[in-house]
Amino acid sequence: MSVVDPRLLAALQRQWQSRDAALGRGARRVGWKLGMGRRERIGEHIAVGHLTTATVVDLAGLCDAMSDCDGELHVDAELCVEFGSDLDPRADATAVCAAVWQCWPALELVDLAPRVGEPESIVAGNVFHRAVAFGQMTIPLFCAENVTVSINGREQDQAQWPEDVAERIVCAAGILSAMNERFRAGDRVITGAIVQVPMAAGDVVRADFGEHATLDCRTSA
Numbered sequence: 001m002s003v004v005d006p007r008l009l010a011a012l013q014r015q016w017q018s019r020d021a022a023l024g025r026g027a028r029r030v031g032w033k034l035g036m037g038r039r040e041r042i043g044e045h046i047a048v049g050h051l052t053t054a055t056v057v058d059l060a061g062l063c064d065a066m067s068d069c070d071g072e073l074h075v076d077a078e079l080c081v082e083f084g085s086d087l088d089p090r091a092d093a094t095a096v097c098a099a100v101w102q103c104w105p106a107l108e109l110v111d112l113a114p115r116v117g118e119p120e121s122i123v124a125g126n127v128f129h130r131a132v133a134f135g136q137m138t139i140p141l142f143c144a145e146n147v148t149v150s151i152n153g154r155e156q157d158q159a160q161w162p163e164d165v166a167e168r169i170v171c172a173a174g175i176l177s178a179m180n181e182r183f184r185a186g187d188r189v190i191t192g193a194i195v196q197v198p199m200a201a202g203d204v205v206r207a208d209f210g211e212h213a214t215l216d217c218r219t220s221a
Helices: 004-023 059-068 093-099 120-124 163-178
Strands: 027-033 047-052 075-085 102-112 129-134 146-151 154-161 188-198 204-209 214-219
Touching: 004 047, 004 120, 004 163, 027 163, 047 120, 047 129, 047 163, 059 102, 059 129, 059 214, 075 146, 075 163, 075 204, 093 102, 102 188, 102 214, 129 204, 146 188, 154 188, 163 188, 188 204
Parallel strands: 027 188
Antiparallel strands: 027 047, 075 102, 075 188, 102 129, 146 154, 146 204, 204 214
C-alpha cells in the first residue's frame, strides 16, 4: 500500500468534521464517493468523499436541491456499487468484485465553482458533492454499452461504461485505511462521473445506462 500524501489526510480530516457534524444532527451513514478528476487530486491520489442521508434524495429531490446551490451546477451519471460484506483494506480488484453485492445507476449534483486553496479545499468540501439520487433497478458492474446523458431531449455526451471500477476502489480503500476507515457491508459508493454535463433551472435531464436503466429528472424553472 503506497504512503498517502499528508496533505490529503489533512483535507480528509477537515471533511470528516463536516461528516461527523451531519451524523450528530441525525443523518445516517450511506457510503462514499470517488473523485477521479484532475482538480481534486492531491499528488497522485484520487479523492474520496462521504455520503450520508443528509444529501441522498429521490430524483425529484435532486431537482429541488438545485435551489440551494448558486454555483456551477453539473449532473454526473455514475455507477454506484453496494457492498455485501466488509472490504479488507488490502483487497485486490478480484476481492473487490467478490465483495460487491449489487450495482445501481446514480445521478449526482455537483457544484464545480472555483474554490480558494484547491485541491485541498475541494477534498475538504466533500469533492463538489451537493446531492445524489439512486435508481431503483440494479445494473451490471461491467458492461460493453455506453452511458448517455441528454438535456431537454438533446444528447449532450456519452461515454463507455467504466472498466476500472474495482481498481478505483482498491486505491480508495488504501486512503480510507490511512484514516482508520474502510468500506463496510451496506456501503454504497458512487465511483466517479461517467458523463458530466452542466444543468440549469428548467432543464429536463435523462441518463440512459445502456439498456439497463434510465433516470429522468425535471428541474424547477
